Amino acid sequence: MDLRHLRYFVAVAEEENIGRAAARLHISQPPLTRQIQQLEEELGVTLFIRTPRGMELTQAGELFLAEARNIRALVEQATERTQRAGQGKLGRLDVGIFGSAILDAIPKLLLSFRNRYPDVKVVLHTMTKAEQLEALRQRRITVGFNRMLSPLDDIGVRQVSTEGLLVAVQADHPLAHQPVVRFAELAEHPMILFPTGARPSFIDKVIGWATESGFQPHISQEVGDAVTGVALVASGFGVCLVPDSATTLQFPGVVYRTLTDTPPNFFVDLSCIYRKDDQSPLLAAFMETVDAFRAGERKR
Amino acid sequence: MDLRHLRYFVAVAEEENIGRAAARLHISQPPLTRQIQQLEEELGVTLFIRTPRGMELTQAGELFLAEARNIRALVEQATERTQRAGQGKLGRLDVGIFGSAILDAIPKLLLSFRNRYPDVKVVLHTMTKAEQLEALRQRRITVGFNRMLSPLDDIGVRQVSTEGLLVAVQADHPLAHQPVVRFAELAEHPMILFPTGARPSFIDKVIGWATESGFQPHISQEVGDAVTGVALVASGFGVCLVPDSATTLQFPGVVYRTLTDTPPNFFVDLSCIYRKDDQSPLLAAFMETVDAFRAGERKR
């Protein structure tokens, strides 16, 4: 049996007349007669009663008509859904993120992606940079977000956004009384750095900037992410360099100050990584959204 | 697209290897390669990633696999159900019956039919003989049950059972004190006859027997069916000749007595009628059950 048989059968059942059905199907009458005969023979069931006025469904034919219509509708739906999936408009996208990325870029980006592809289910997984790489290779995620990424043999990188840096200080800290803080002033104060884990990371960047500005930072504590860092600032552990977006964290007892006299390249970038050999249309669709987002960010 | 494409696609998806899939499908590898290419082209979607180790499903392919399996299962189910329907094992059978037929033969017969064809829904319609004929011709019923039927041009008859007759009398009636009653004794007592409506009917048969036994019955009342007749017996309207099976009706104040010295052919038969041009397998199946039932009845 064939989908053609179903199509022909439904036409004949609806027209109750082989000639008219053949016309509707744009074929001639005899082949249609034969196809119906074949179908009946294959099923071993008489589907039509031949009357002088045309074809009339038997009970079994009536039942088969319902089934045939259903199957044809499902085939239709299957192709349509598969095509949508093939265009990246339907499916599931697993995304690896790190703790504080959630603060700024990611929500906006995901919002924009959701608008374009409402039928794609996005699942977020919080994981470190190393975990992201492993998960990417094992295909547990399709993209990962992180900072300080460099391309690898099998992993591509796309920059998402660039952020300036602020310093988070306790509200009653001496630096909090100044409108702005010179970068070099930070030499005087214990610093909280993040993230722990795989180096090189943001920590090394901060140390590099300090060196360029002629001081060795006094590290009071290393923490996992910006959120924890700011929490420790509130508790008086020291000051903490954080990306712009961290200001979303309105911690009681913590204020943010802009920095002046900063070293060159005083910013951090957020990038996303993906498998270079991933041809998935979902990834392509997501990357397109990332590029659009980045273009929008740059303009601002 | 074709069911063949689905079958091939599922095989390749499951084997993750065109060669093995081709072997499983008993075709050679190149045609299978082409069929898969065709399918992908028709959908406009890449379903597989070709790796050096074989074929790997894309996300869209994964989705299509689920759909394809579903469709194939439905086709399977549709053919199977249609075949069952074609053999009369599935469907709906509308049956016309008359009031008191429900007492004996019909329930047993329907029970036996239900056992053989559990997926056939039997719908009972109570109607008179004339209504049954009309309903048969309009295809509102497939078979009808009645007594005293004779074949017509377009209507066939099949006998179902034969029953003897008893007389129903009030418990304190003089005849109730005898173990058996001679048929001629009924001449003395008012009789309740049934059914009203189309003649010839059971009424004429009773009058014929009376005539043969040399008396004119004294008709006290004509009623619609045996049940009503027995009810009137309880109320003292007279005696009533009923088929054996009516003894199922244990009416308070009514007893049944067997008859002796009965005229020849002192029995009634129950038959069923059907459209002669009805080729429905359901009817054939039912008739087969009727014949089997009748064979069982005869043996007893």
Place this chain on the structure above:
DNA sequence: CCTGCTCAATACCTCCAAGGTATGATCCTT
């Protein structure tokens, strides 16, 4: 009662495309 009409079925032909064989083209393994 025959004739013409309207169906579906049959006979026979044509040709496309599904399937087969032989052979690349790659990539991985040894």
Place this chain on the structure above:
DNA sequence: AAGGATCATACCTTGGAGGTATTGAGCAGG
């Protein structure tokens, strides 16, 4: 470097889907 997988391509063969012409069977109208 060689051999073995694996999928893709080239080319041939043939079954069957579709076409035309015709037959056969009911039914209606003159």
